[in-house]
Amino acid sequence: MTDSNAASDIPDERLKQLAEAHGVSTEYWDYHGNLAAPSRTTLVAVLAALGVKAGDSQEVEESLREVDIAPWRRTLPPTVVVRAGTQSTIPAHLPDGAHVRMHVDLEKGDTLQLLQADDWTAPREVDGVLTGQASFVIPDDLPLGWHTIIADVDAGPDRGTYSASAVLAVTPDHLDLPASLGGRGWGIMAQLYSVRSRGSWGIGDADDLTELLGFLGDEGADFLLINPMHAAEPVGEMTPSPYLPVTRRFVNPIYIRPENILEVSRLSGPRRSLVQWAHEEVTDANLSADAIDRDTAWKAKREALEVIFAAGRSRSRQRDFERFRAAQGVGLERFALWCALMEKYGSFADWPENLKDASSAFVANEARTLKDRIDFYAWLQWIVDEQLGRAQAQAKASGMSLGLMDDLAVGVHPQGADVWAEPDAFASGVGVGAPPDMYNQLGQNWSQPPWDPNRLAETAYAPLREMVGTVLRHAGALRIDHVIGLFRLWWIPDGLRADQGAYVRYDHEAMIGVVLLEAHRAGAVIIGEDLGTVEPWAREYLASRGVLGTSVLWFEKDEDGWPLEPGAYRHLALSTVNTHDLPPTAGYLADEHVTLRERLGLLTEPIEQVRTEARIERERMLTRLREHNLLGDNPSERETVEALYRYVVRTPSALVGVSLVDGVGERRAQNQPGTDKEYPNWKMPLADGSGEVVLVEDLPDNVRLASLLGAVRDEFRC
Structure with missing residues (x-):
């Protein structure tokens, strides 16, 4: 190279x-x-x-x-995205001298004729045909939704008449915070897989989520932010990272609690015993602080789920299942087929070549052969959707204004279901990552293929639209990881280093508009993770559309490198003390992020320099806390952590996130960016500072957590 x-x-x-x-x-x-x-x-x-x-x-x-x-070869652009309340125009290209009329078929059935606007663009020759341009006005009072523009062209006796169409999305100009939030709110941030109970199957699941939401609602929290629940590999070794899924639209069925499925109550004694025996294979893992074993947990759950599925459903339940499948459409069927093929042939790399094309006749034949297995994988999605629906209902019943805050990963596995089902939607020969920054000095390659921006427009942003709509089915808010990816992504050509990429721009007006339209329909709040290298205008743009940004205490500094004063924080932001890519606060205060990166060979600067910089950062933070009378002399670790959270609550930020790991005293990081096998990323169960497991049922009596939540509530009342 x-x-x-x-x-x-x-x-x-x-x-x-x-x-x-x-x-x-x-x-x-x-x-x-x-x-x-x-x-x-x-x-x-x-x-x-x-x-x-x-x-x-x-x-x-x-x-x-x-x-x-x-652009002149098309009568109409494939997709037009406009803001409600703003008048705009749409160009049409047609043979010079032709007559054209244009109307909009609205989503709810009405039709609206469009008026032509002045357009003095000179004609030009296109593939031997003199082609002109006419423009039409899209009025500012169209309703929100997905509509269709129709252009009827009369090109004269020689060329005849024809029609062309384009998708029109009318999106919200601004997404307002819900009135139930009361202007500001706070919540907990947790990695769901790590939060287990005595009844778990070795990994946190939808039942643990329901219990946690109920507890937090009683404590006055407005939301619970969890890791992405996107689906991983259905067989073989499961990728631990929730940020490298096989699809972002559907859910990992590992989060199902088998015994809470309605049909279990109707199982015969022997069948129910099979479910219980499968549970007993993994229940001891709930009390271990060792790394979570997803493969073992999924093997046990899958055995139980196969038994429950085979027992069948009542007629009304079967109708519910069928309605769910119909609503989720082709996307669910293709995902379930991909899972069935994975089950039959193993790793995607081992599939017969004629099955790697999802549109081939060979795949269609396999779909007929594997009908029962496709039914099973579609059923899993129905079940996990039901259980997540119950979790969100519990959150709202307990008084949470937002309830579940879901997380959306930036991309998908290059050999996953999304890429197989819609390969044209992705660019090939490149991966997505990030250029070098303060905490990842070599840059990052996330090994994920990016969406092709041209294909997105051609499909009326269907991949984005369907994904956001599905994820928001049972959530009151959505955090979009690396939200700047809706503006631009760092593309790294295969064979080059992570620092040898280039930024590729996306139509952010259209991308953000589509997200806001789906969020408006779901009544949800959107939070963009805008950390790292982000141009200031992009943050200003997101704020103007009502998208909250993300502020992390340790990253918010003034021009002199001192911690930003609370009053200087943004209002439209989710502000936190830390993030899952850093050690819990207790570990960060002890410079464990530096020690870990040194051990893993991730530093490009001398260790003495990095430690000095970390010490200065910590000392400046403690000084700032004392300036605000939040910290005395010789504070304990708990007092320091609480002071940091009180500091963040004193900002004007609309949302404040409290890490559950900080509440129980955990010190181990969930993830070390820039590593794969070198560190047990995304596998740490919730534990306290002494390494003892903390279970969901332990949380109400956890003294340290109660003290931190009390401190947060006190500051909100001030």
């Missing part, structure tokens, strides 16, 4: 012009504040992933001509 520092690998102006025309940034500001630029090698590879040829100067010139003429 060409050295990106060599003079021969510097892109010329025409290549940069082509890259910018396709949304590939040719320069960016790094985390040191320096202007950086991708190499020629990177730009050519990223353009290739977008389907654009740029290997030599001739290809660059041909591609530049194509990008200029492409």
Whole structure:
């Protein structure tokens, strides 16, 4: 691979012009504040992933001509996304001199004729046909929703008449916080898989979630933010990271509590014994602080679920199941088929080549053969959906204004169900990651294929729309991990290092608009994780649309490097002391994040320098706490942690998140970015500072947790 520092690998102006025309940034500001630029090698590879040829100067010139003429080859753009309350226009391209009428078929059945606007754009020749442009006004009073624009063209006696259509999405201009929140609120942040009870199957599940939500509602919390519950591999070794799922639309059935399925009460004695015996295989794990074994837990649950599924359902329950399948549509059927094929053939890499194309006749034949197994995997989604629905109902009944706050991962596994079912939606030959920053000095490659921005528009943003709509079925809020991915993503060509990528821009106006429309329909709040390298205008834009940002105490600093004063925090933000990518606060105060990164070889600066910087950061924070009379001399660890949370509550932030691990004194990190097998990421069960397991039923009597929650409530009352 060409050295990106060599003079021969510097892109010329025409290549940069082509890259910018396709949304590939040719320069960016790094985390040191320096202007950086991708190499020629990177730009050519990223353009290739977008389907654009740029290997030599001739290809660059041909591609530049194509990008200029492409919009004129279409009568209408594939998708138009507008804001409610804002008048806009839509262009139509048609043979010069042709007549055109345009109307909108509204989602609820009405039809509205559009008025033509003045458009003096000169005609141009397109593939031998002189083509003109006409524009029509989209009024500002259209209702929110998904509509269809129809253009009826009369091109004269030689060319005849024809129609063209485009999808029109009318989205909210701004998403308001719900009145039930009362302006501000607080909640708990937890990794659901880590929060277990004595009745768990070795891993936290929907029943534990229901109990936790009920407890937190009684404590006055407004929400519970949990890790993404996206589905993982149904067979074989399950990927531990909830941020590398096989699909972001459907749920990992490992979160099902088998004995809470309605049909269990109707099982015969022998069948019920099989369920109980499967549970007994893993129940001892609930009392162990060792790393969670997802594979063992899923094996036991799957055995029980197979028994329950085989017992059948009553007629009314079967109808409920069928209605669920019909509502979830083709997406669910394809996901269930993918699971059945995984079960039959194992790892995707081992599948017969003729099955790797989801649209092939061979796959259709397998679908008929595997009908019973497809039914099983669709049933799992129905069951976990039911149990999550009960959890959210419990949250609302206990007084929580938002209830469950779900989390949306930034991408999916490259060999997962989403990529198999809709390969054209993803760019190939690249992965998504992040450039170097303060906490990941080598950059990150998340090994996830990005959505192709052009394909998203072609499909009316169906992948995004369906995903958000499904995730919000039983949630009052959604945290979008790496929300800047709706603006731009760091694409890393295969074979290059994580720091040798380039930013690819997305139509953020359309992407955010689609998310807001689905959130509006669900009555949900949207929180964007906007940490790291984010341009200030992007944060301002999100705030203008009512999307909350994310503020982490340790990252919020003024120009001199001192902790930001509480009053300087944003109002539209979820503010927290820490994040799952750092050790719990007790560990962070002890510099365990530095020790761990040194041990794993993740530092690019001398350890003495990094430790000095961490000490200065900690001392400045403690000084700031004392300035606000939140900390005395020689404080205990608990007092320091509570003072940090009191500090965050004193900000104007609309939402404040309290880490459950901080409430019980846990010190172990859930995740160390930049590692895979080097650290047991996403496997730590909830435990206290001495390494003793803390179960859901222990939480109401946990003195340290009660003290922290009391401190948070006291500050909110001030």
